[in-house]
Amino acid sequence: GAGVSQTPSNKVTEKGKYVELRCDPISGHTALYWYRQSLGQGPEFLIYFQGTGAADDSGLPNDRFFAVRPEGSVSTLKIQRTERGDSAVYLCASSSPQSGTNTDTQYFGPGTRLTVL
C-alpha cells in the first residue's frame, strides 16, 4: 500500500515568509508525528497527533510553529515569519498504536527540505 507522503519535497523561501508543509499519513494510521532533522543530526521530535488533537506539542521550538490535523488524516505544519535557522528537513511519520499492547512503529515519509534564504 501507499506509504507516508509529504509535499512539497523542496521548499525555498525568504526570511520572514510563511510556509506550509503537508503530510499524508498511511491510510488508517491514527497517530501522526512531525520531526525536524538538521544537517548531520538525528531527527528531533516536534509534535504528535492522536486523531485530530495534538497529544504532545512539547517539541515545537516557539510559537512561530503550529500544526493542525483537522480531520484526523492529513496534517499541515505551519511556520510563520521564517528564519534562516528554520532550514532543515521536516519529516512526518505515522503509526497505528495497538491498544493494550504498547506497540508503536513509526513509518516515515521522504521529508520536505526547507531552505530559508
Place this chain on the structure above:
Amino acid sequence: AQKVTQAQTEISVVEKEDVTLDCVYETRDTTYYLFWYKQPPSGELVFLIRRNSFDEQNEISGRYSWNFQKSTSSFNFTITASQVVDSAVYFCALSEAVQGAQKLVFGQGTRLTINP
C-alpha cells in the same frame, strides 16, 4: 531524560567485511522500546527493527543482527558480509512504552560507507 548515543560518527569498510554499529541509551523507565532506522541517500527513514525492553533475545534477519544488552544499556547492530547497498546513515532510537503512540528520541546517527 532519555538519551541515545551513537559514538561512531562515520565508519568505512570494504565490501564483505562485517561491521558493528554501536548504540548506548539512557532512560529512567523500566519499560521502553528501542529501534534502528536506515536513512539511504534518498533521505527516507526505513524501519529495521523494534525491540521491547523485556525481550533481551538477540535477533537475526538475514545479514543483519542485533545484540541487546540491558546490563550495559546497549543495542548494537551488526551487518555481516556488508554490501555497497548497505551504505547509509543508521539511526538508533528510543521511546517510552506507555500506552499508545510515543515520540522517538534519536541518536546522532552513524554514516556507514561500504567500498567496493
